[in-house]
Amino acid sequence: MTGFFHETAFYGSDDDFLAIAVPFVEGGLRAGQPTLVACAEKNTALLRDALSDDAVTYLPGADQYARPAEAIASYRAIFGEHAEAGATRIHAIGDVPHPGFGVPWDWWGRYENAVNQAYAEFPLWGLCPYDTRITPPEVLTDVVRTHEYIATASGEHLPSPEFGDGLPLSAPVPDVLEQAPPQVCLVDPTPAAVREAVSAAIAGVRLSEDGAHDVVYAASEIVTNGLSHGVAPVRFRLWTDDSRVVVTVTDRGSGPADPLAGLMPTTATRSAGLGLWILHRTCDYVSMGRDEDGFTVRVSVGGHT
Structure with a gap:
């Protein structure tokens, strides 16, 4: 077999x-x-x-x-x-x-x-x-x-009668930090502007050097993906507590159709393949899914997810 x-x-x-x-x-x-x-x-x-x-x-x-x-x-x-x-x-x-x-x-x-x-x-x-x-x-x-x-x-x-029925999997659950207003909120920002804003916002958060790098990289990558493959407007938001950072990027598109997106490396697309996989190998949690606001990628680094 x-x-x-x-x-x-x-x-x-x-x-x-x-x-x-x-x-x-x-x-x-x-x-x-x-x-x-x-x-x-x-x-x-x-x-x-x-x-x-x-x-x-x-x-x-x-x-x-x-x-x-x-x-x-x-x-x-x-x-x-x-x-x-x-x-x-x-x-x-x-x-x-x-x-x-x-x-x-x-x-x-x-x-x-x-x-x-x-x-x-x-x-x-x-x-x-x-x-x-x-x-x-x-x-x-x-x-x-x-x-x-x-x-x-x-x-x-x-x-299984419901296997491959085409229905979406259950929607990702927002992080508890998202119950507060975001500390950073940008619409259609450049990746460079996001990197600068994130670096400033996490200055007081207890993250390792690698963790701080992972947050900045992740934020830049998912904004780049949203701008390149999503549907405007692309909204970037960031929340922190004393040891953890959550960032989200939401656009009005449907997101990647490939279920392997982010879970295996690929160079099939310009930016949504290998970069997304790197996020899934470095960040503490990555969620992807649609809700009433559009398609959201959510990344958490540090503390406990």
Whole structure:
């Protein structure tokens, strides 16, 4: 078999998780194929206790990666090694971060959508289980739209009727700092003017040298993208507290159509490809999506997201 078989599962108890996960892992082992577990700590412990086969490879779960672009790069390298070694089917089960794990969902929701392309070249069967006890409803809605199949505790593998339905994923949530008026608000600014304004605004914020550089670069990059690819007016805003900076750029366009935008490097476009990927590898949080104001890119650096 070739290609990516992207499957999810929903469970409401530890027993249900094991009823889904153990047969999946054991099926890979019986087939003599690479079998990878990349779950969060709790589910990894459950599987270690339930499985005796030391042929299972335990990897850092996606929750161990601060950024989904890093997870994609790491997992692509691992899958590629197994494929080059002759694997005809790689079995991988892993938890995907969401607010139930204490992290924002937006870019991990985009991850779940993007990997349908990012992992398509590999002979991969990927299972992404979600605990309904801690997973918000909007996340579950996105999950059925981004996975082609749904596994059940009874052993069924059902096509997801909502996969690829063309509906947008849930809208990004504004940062708590945005509840206050912005400290900087510019309309159709030049990138140079943005860099100057940001440098002045963050002078009193406790950021590392790299963090300060990341904010200035990110602000300039997303304004450049808005001016080059968006629809005017392009509005830039900035908020800070004593240790964190949030910037947003909103235009009236629809944003990039490619689900991989920002999550994998590309030089296919003049500025919206490689630069956006750099943001996703350096900033603490990046969200992208449409709301009533238009298409917004939101970046947070420093403190806690």
